[in-house]
Amino acid sequence: MIRVYWRMHIGFYHDAAGTRHAGGIAVYTQRMAVELSETNDVTLYTRRGDFSPVLTDSDVTIVETPSFDDHPSKVTDPINPLGTQNRKKFLMTLWAARNDVIDHMNERLDVLCTYQFLDDLLLSNLVDVPTVYTFHKASTVTPMTWLRDRFSQTERLVANSPDTARRLTETFGYDFEDVVPPGIDPEEFRPGIEPAFESDGPxxxxxxxxxxxxxxxxxxxxxxxxxxxxxxxxxxxxxxxxxxxxxxxxxxxxxxxxxxxxxxxxxxxxxxxxxxxxxxxxxxxxxxxxxxxxxxxxxxxxxxxxxxxxxxxxxxxxxxxxxxxxxxxxxxxxxxxxxxxxxxxxxxxxxxxxxxFRWTAQAQRFERVCRTALESIEGIDRPSNGPIRVDTV
Missing domain, CATH: 3.40.50.2000 (Glycogen Phosphorylase B;)
Incomplete structure (x- = not known):
């Protein structure tokens, strides 16, 4: 059996995924974008900052938004109940809608991937392309999880572990497309590195x-x-x-x-x-x-x-x-x-x-989820730049 793959244009959206000081979920987003840019056209939407070399040395296109760290309180006060981080996320998406970033997504992307509840909740209702949301924890039923469950338009769900998938399936009845755990770069995280500190004992x-x-x-x-x-x-x-x-x-x-x-x-x-x-x-x-x-x-x-x-x-x-x-x-x-x-x-x-768990293997699994999301749309136009590879399976 011969399987032909076309280049997809995949978007990743995360407020801090571009920075050197990225946390766990942001690193996951960052590395997925970098790995998939090897075989697809990838755009990362993130706030401006000190971008990680792994991104700047890759083929990922970065669309920057303001950071909103010092935004006037008269604008942010009405949504303070969301908390500081979600307030910034809300303002980032509001800026994106007002500055043609959402139009850019609709015109350029085949699929958009998000990793945090508010991003998924807002963008799945704003964009016309299919969205994929990855859960990184299994929360109990809170106002935030209830809002996402009630109003998100995302159909393709991914979990970061079997435990996360099991808990959310039991709580909300979700049907997960796949489980794609975090990964590692074995060339970056390896023995033999010059140590950052020395100690006299263990x-x-x-x-x-x-x-x-x-x-x-x-x-x-x-x-x-x-x-x-x-x-x-x-x-x-x-x-x-x-x-x-x-x-x-x-x-x-x-x-x-x-x-x-x-x-x-x-x-x-x-x-x-x-x-x-x-x-x-x-x-x-x-x-x-x-x-x-x-x-x-x-x-x-x-x-x-x-x-x-x-x-x-x-x-x-x-x-x-x-x-x-x-x-x-x-x-x-x-x-x-x-x-x-x-x-x-x-x-x-x-x-x-x-x-x-190397990132290359994890990205291949995630790519299949994105491709499934795209292929589920009837009447999609295949890209004109031709297949990127032909596999015999």
Whole structure:
């Protein structure tokens, strides 16, 4: 059987996907856009900023909007109940509608992809092209999720993990087109990078938002009970003062370092300085930070959440601790701190297993979803620039 593929024009919409300081969902958007630009025409709609080299070195066309960080309060006050981030998203879409960006989407795109609820809610009702929405977490029924469920016009849904798909199917009855997890670039996240820091003893690394739900208190308590001296390094934005205060109360303030937020391309250097990676989250739909650490060959200690156990098996390519249990977390950390051979074995297997999640493979799955969305429209005009490849299947 011969299958012919045409170049699609795929749009990606995310307010922060272009920046070097992109978070998890933004990185997912960014990397999908870059990978799919290899075989399709891709446009990223994002606010202006310090764009990541991975974007500027790619074939992705970037359409910039203002950032709205300092927008007058008289305009934003009526929608303050949405919160700061969603207020900016609302204003970004309003600007897009008033400045012909929506017209650009309708004229140029075959399909538009969004990743956050308000973007999907607004754009699926504004554009004439099919939209694809990717869920990155399974929220309970809140006013925001209810609005999206009630008024979104998107029919093609993707989930970032089987756990996310299962929960949303149970809650809303959604029919997901596919599950496309986050990925890694094995050439970027790899062993052998020049380390960003050095330590005298074993170094434990945490990367993520510095908030309670990420289990930072559990991690501090666990490290405080370990024998010997270990350094604990935090990378991310959030409650740094709270971490310092808690570390001082536990008597480990000299062993705790908060590096602050780090641009995503610089993260491998921090992994290179660590001996163990730990993400003791209380809730996590997937845990992209775990996967990046695994790709760097680091042994990972994380929690036994369903979204995480889809790729991490206890004792095989990492260690799983009970959620919200500092003592169990301490036991797992002790196993790795005291055994270089165990660290080496788990790290090597983690690196090998992470390769299956490379962005190239994930983008191929996502491309199939976009193609299905396009092919579902009756009477579409095929592009005039011809097929990009012919596969025999």
């Amino acid at each position: 170094a434990i690394l945490f990367v993520g938002r510095l908030v309670e739900s990420k289990g930072i208190d559990d991690l501090l308590e666990a490290v405080a009970t370990l024998d010997g001296r270990q350094e604990l390094h935090f990378v991310g934005r959030g409650e740094r003062a709270r971490i310092r205060d808690r570390a001082a109360a536990l008597g480990i303030d000299d062993d705790v370092v908060c590096h602050g937020e780090v641009p995503h391309p610089d993260l491998p250097a921090y992994h290179a300085g660590a001996d163990v990676f730990c993400l003791p989250s209380h809730e996590e739909s997937f845990g992209m930070a775990n996967l990046e650490a695994m790709a760097c060959g680091l042994p990972v200690v994380t929690t036994d959440l369903e979204g995480i156990t889809t790729y991490l098996s206890n004792g095989e390519n990492g260690l799983l601790a009970r959620t919200g249990d500092p003592q169990d977390l301490a036991d797992k950390l002790t196993m790795l701190v005291e055994s270089p051979s165990l660290r080496s074995r788990l790290g090597a297997q983690a690196r090998e297993d992470a390769y299956a």
